[in-house]
Amino acid sequence: MLKFKSVSKWFNGAEGKVTALKDVSFSVQPGELLAIRGPSGCGKTTLLLAAGGLLRPSEGRISLDGQDPYALSPEQRSKLRARMIGFVFQQFHLIPYLTVRQNILAASLALPEEKASTQAEEIIHHFGLDDRINHVPAQLSTGERQRTALARAVLNRPKIILADEPTGNLDEDNARTVFGYLSDYVNDGGCVLLVTHDDRAAAHATRTLQMRQAQLAD
């Protein structure tokens, strides 16, 4: 599903070249929850954004369902993201003026579907947000916000979920719930690439990789 082949990424900053990813290679297959663990600043988020077609690598090749997203035009890449990828972030990134229902449906802006509304109802029910559909993010608990973000990520039935510290702001119960949803998703044939420094992730992952100083450790 997702393949990284000798991917490197560096940035030219004021203090010279900063390497965020160095010769990273791995792959994730459907039915797999791959957790990449590592300390803050080791390049986990860069890896995730590169995987999502949002950050072009300086070197190497990324393949998503057999396609190199960076060989596509920006508009085609956007469509690819809408169709194949679901993003979940530590900060949730919900749109502050939209309700839970509208935030989930925001994913349909990129991929309009007649059934989007019905699907949203099902997902809302699945994530236990029925009594929160008309609340805006400021009125939700952190757990509810993350569930809303997760619901938005799965609305378009993506083939892969890219999750960046999805439990970083959650307590034990809520973290368990989120991991539970991600596991269900994998069991249904999806695949998840999870970057985290949370030790709890290992218990839910089908495979775990360590990352240190921009490289995957053996």
Added chain:
Amino acid sequence: MTIWSLLIREILHRKLNFALAVLTVIVASGSLIGSIALLKIHDVRTDQILEQKEAELRQSTAKLNDETRKAMLKLGFNVVILPKDQNLSDWYAEDYASKYMPEEYVHQLADSGIVTVRHFLPSLQQKIEWPEQKRKIILVGARGEVPNLHKNPVKPMVQPVPPGTISLGHELHRSMDIKVGDKVALMGKEFTVHACHKERGNKDDITAWIYLAEAQELLDKPDQINAILALECLCAGDEALPLIRKEIAAILPGTQVIERGSRKLARAEARTKVAEQGRMLIEKEKRDRQELRSEREHLASILTPVVVTACAVWIAVLGLTNVRARREEIGILRAIGVGTRHILVMFLSRHVLVGALGGAIGFAAGVWSAVYFSAAREGTRIGIADINLSWFGLLVLSVVGAAALAVIAGWIPTMIATRQDPADVLREE
């Protein structure tokens, strides 16, 4: 979920930014529409003022005509008494009589007890060759007024020429380069110049006036005159002239009486003068209003572009503020697959909405301000219906123009939004 519902919810969420942007467009559009409406109202008001002035002029001319007619009835008129055998055709052709009558006639008239005539002015006129100057002139001998013994003394209407002096018409003293006090010789007799008259544009310009007795001597017409001017004949009604003729004929059977100048002519002259003055006033009003319009137009041509430009800059600043506030939102929308085109439509639509709404309200505000301002300034309220202007066209212009202005002003912020790298925002966590 559509881009439009997202747009409406965003506007409702950031009401202040949207309201400020709309208010800015209202100011820009209002100042432009207000200027146009104000100038149109000025034109309507000008037409109203001129119409009113013309009506006033017509009224005052009619009133003055009536008053002049009444005054003329009271004022009396002038007649010339000529020798009975004077051929009137010759008199009209030459403007002086070729026949003579005794100077004594004027005394008979003054002593007769006639009450309808207030002033008597005997004269002797003849066209002569001025031998010393070798040129033709009209010589008039006059002696001033003979008092009407049966009337209260009144101020003489014509000042006499003293004996030994001469008064010269404009053409005579100008061509001879003569001033008051100079000495001139006429038919061998020396005269001191008593007066040099201004140009009158008639035969008076080639006339020389001397004392009657001296004229009689020079023309060898002792005790003879050829006209008596009777001034301010007081007799009311259209039958005045026959009555005076009858009275004078009874006293001086050897004479004939003709009216000098007509009352109708005097009335017409008065009317013409009033009409001319009125026209001048209207012309002045027209010039003043045109000047005021030019000033207003000039002011609007400077102020409006300045206001519109300032508003465009402010809309751009508000647009940038909006884009900055929505960085995270743009980042996540891009991450979930919303393309550049959708982001462009989302931001441009917001600017179009700001412009269209501001343009519509600005149109109403501009028109209302112009009507209110002109009413406060000129004291007269001019309704929209009175102004010949395509209001619908102006509304369309305001809405479309304001939308275009908002889009142009918001173009840079929109471009910034579409080019924003979502990775920059998402990596900031």
